[in-house]
Amino acid sequence: MKKKKKSFSVKPVILLSAAALLLLGSTVGSARAALTYYSENYSVQMSTSNIGVSLIENGDKISYRDYNENDEWNESTGTLLSDLKKEKLVLGKTYDEKLSVTNSGSIDSYVRVILYKSWSKGEGENAVKDTTLSPALIDLNLTGNGWTEDKNASTKERTVLYYNSILPAGETTPEFADTLRIDPALGKKVTEHETIDENGYKTITTVYDYDGYSFQVEAEVDAVQTHNAQDAIKSAWGVDVDVAANGDISLR
């Protein structure tokens, strides 16, 4: 009985201590990592580091997703282009579509925007995507002010924009888009119908081929921490960037 007890205590103890060491090692590792992220804020106040981002359209906060004090996500998804629905959209007319991003968290971050443009035939649930109509007819004017387009990742339907600098907490970027205009070429495609009524009046009516079509604009805003920027951006967005001394990023 005594002998048995002894043999039990030696080997498992070695194993246990090995496990403890391993555990300790990994905890130290992650504590270090955490310290890199938290240190500045922790030294000043007890507030945690919350990341958050908001999409702004014509001065209104449309959508946001912010991490809050209670370890929960505060989020809301809104609708774009609602101003354009108030009046009948006129082809070729330039409408305000000022889009920017606000850092609504408590830590600095890098942000990028992915824009999608597409056409559909019909409305609501009956809408069917029409890929024959060029998304280029939806002319969302990009300002390029502080933003860089990733041409390699962009297609006709998709535009990927990176904000070049660190976006400090609470700050808003310059607008990445300012106006929206639907190419009047859309109204040039017509089919003529000729009818003659009982009085002999002849009416030639032009029917617009693209009447009832709708266009969609979708914006996705992504934000990532600024610490360990290169790794964080690679991990979150899958792109390689160079980080300059002032924090500006450029695509590799």
Added chain:
Amino acid sequence: MKKKFNKKSLCLAAAALALTAGISVNSAMAYFTTYTTAAGDVTISLGSTVTIPEEKVSDWTKHIVIKNTGDYECYVRVKVFAGEKYQDGLVYQGSQKWSPGEEDYYYYSDIVPAGGETEELQVKIDSKDSEEEFNIIVAQECTPVLYDDEGKPYADWNAKQEEVGE
């Protein structure tokens, strides 16, 4: 005894592995990220508008008013045809907003809003003492209001609707 050792150490090793695995997963997820999205759509309604000419004849004068009965604003223009003999004798009067332009049409300078109508164009007819019966035909056209790059409205008379009456 050997069997017992194996069982316990295996349990411990498994526990240690699970713990370390758990910890490494945590640290791999340590980057702060967030995202938000928004989408919107707008339907293009490119309906055709309808204009109706109202013509009254009194004292050898045609009083022409074009009414926009459709849902969209438009520009209108009018052409008056008489026989070859009478064409020269037509005298255009009425609102200053009507003025002669390309292709012998008379153009209305303002946009005619949906449900609105133009001011009156008067066409005085000189019968030239003719005994014959003759027709004066008014052809009116409307075209949707288009906008250029600066958002300035203009008319494109190559994209038109026609109505011919007599």
